[in-house]
Amino acid sequence: MDTSSRKPNIIVAMFTMKCPSCRQTHVFINKSIFPLSEMVMLKDECEVCGQKMKSERNNGGGINYALTMILFFLNLCWYWPIFGLSYKDNSVYYYLFASTAIVLLAQPYLMRLARMMYLYLYVGFGNTRRVEVPSERSAGGDE
Numbered sequence: 001m002d003t004s005s006r007k008p009n010i011i012v013a014m015f016t017m018k019c020p021s022c023r024q025t026h027v028f029i030n031k032s033i034f035p036l037s038e039m040v041m042l043k044d045e046c047e048v049c050g051q052k053m054k055s056e057r058n059n060g061g062g063i064n065y066a067l068t069m070i071l072f073f074l075n076l077c078w079y080w081p082i083f084g085l086s087y088k089d090n091s092v093y094y095y096l097f098a099s100t101a102i103v104l105l106a107q108p109y110l111m112r113l114a115r116m117m118y119l120y121l122y123v124g125f126g127n128t129r130r131v132e133v134p135s136e137r138s139a140g141g142d143e
C-alpha cells in the first residue's frame with residue numbers, strides 16, 4: 001500500500017486555511033488579513049484540485065458567533081486562575097473588557113475560521129466536486 005499521498009491533518013489544514021479537498025493551497029485571495037475589505041474573500045476555486053470555494057453562501061456568520069462565544073469562554077479559563085474573578089470588586093468588568101478586546105483583535109481570524117469550518121463541513125478530503133458540465137452539449141452536434 002502506497003500511502004505517500006498522506007492527507008494533512010484536518011485540524012491543521014483548517015487552522016492554516018488550506019483547501020478542504022486537497023489541503024495544499026491557501027483558500028483566501030490574500031494570505032494576510034489586510035486589506036480588511038478583502039479579508040474573507042475566497043478564491044473562486046482551488047488551483048490544485050479545482051474545488052469550488054465560492055459555493056458557500058456566506059453562512060459563516062452563525063459559526064462566527066459560536067466561535068466568539070467559545071473565545072469568551074476560553075478567556076475565562078485563563079483569566080480566572082490568573083487574575084481571579086469575584087463579585088465583590090470590579091474584576092468581572094476587567095475580565096469582560098480584556099475578553100472583548102481579545103475577541104475584537106481575533107475577529108478577523110475568527111471570521112476566516114468560521115468560513116473554513118463551513119467549507120470543511122461541506123467538502124471532504126479528496127471530495128472535489130468539479131461543477132463541470134461534461135461535454136454533452138458541446139459535443140452534441142447532430143449527425
Ligand SMILES: [Zn+2]
Binds near residue numbers: 020021047
Ligand atoms: Zn484543493
